[in-house]
Amino acid sequence: MKALLALALLAAAPASEQRIDVALSNFKFTPSRIALVHGQSYVLHLTSSGGHSFAAKEFFAAAAMPAADRAKVKDGKIELDSESAVDLHFTAPKAGTYPIKCTHLLHASFGMTGNFVVS
Numbered sequence: 001m002k003a004l005l006a007l008a009l010l011a012a013a014p015a016s017e018q019r020i021d022v023a024l025s026n027f028k029f030t031p032s033r034i035a036l037v038h039g040q041s042y043v044l045h046l047t048s049s050g051g052h053s054f055a056a057k058e059f060f061a062a063a064a065m066p067a068a069d070r071a072k073v074k075d076g077k078i079e080l081d082s083e084s085a086v087d088l089h090f091t092a093p094k095a096g097t098y099p100i101k102c103t104h105l106l107h108a109s110f111g112m113t114g115n116f117v118v119s
Contacts, residue, residue, distance in 0.1 A: 017041040017089065024052040024080060027107055029100060032114030036092040044088040048080035052107065056100045059116050062093035077103055092118050 020042055023030045026049075036042065046054055057076025069088050072078055078086055095118050102112035 017043045019043050019045055021045045024048040024054060026050055027110035027112040029112060029114040034116045036116055036118045038092050038095050038118050041091050046080060047085045050082050052080055053103045054078045055103045056098055056116060059098035063090040065090040095119055
């Protein structure tokens with residue numbers, strides 16, 4: 001009976017989040033390609049060594065996330081001040097490729113782009 005109860009509790013427990021670290025620097029995202037699995041839970045840990053944005057409007061619109069984390073996303077992007085960090089919890093949306101860019105003046109044209117690839 002105890003073993004059955006333990007199995008039921010394990011089945012009801014949420015899947016653990018996988019952490020993804022992304023560094024924003026002049027003029028790149030490291031890594032620039034973020035591979036995800038549809039339905040998997042993640043925590044995106046963004047760090048910035050300068051003032052940058054992490055814009056992924058289509059991805060953020062499609063991903064499921066808690067209201068507190070959704071509030072960190074304004075107009076499809078997250079703004080980071082110099083030497084700052086942001087954590088964003090989400091569940092990966094349907095399969096596809098979603099573009100990422102920095103919206104600050106000329107940053108994307110200098111190569112500050114990337115994508116989420118969801119399988």
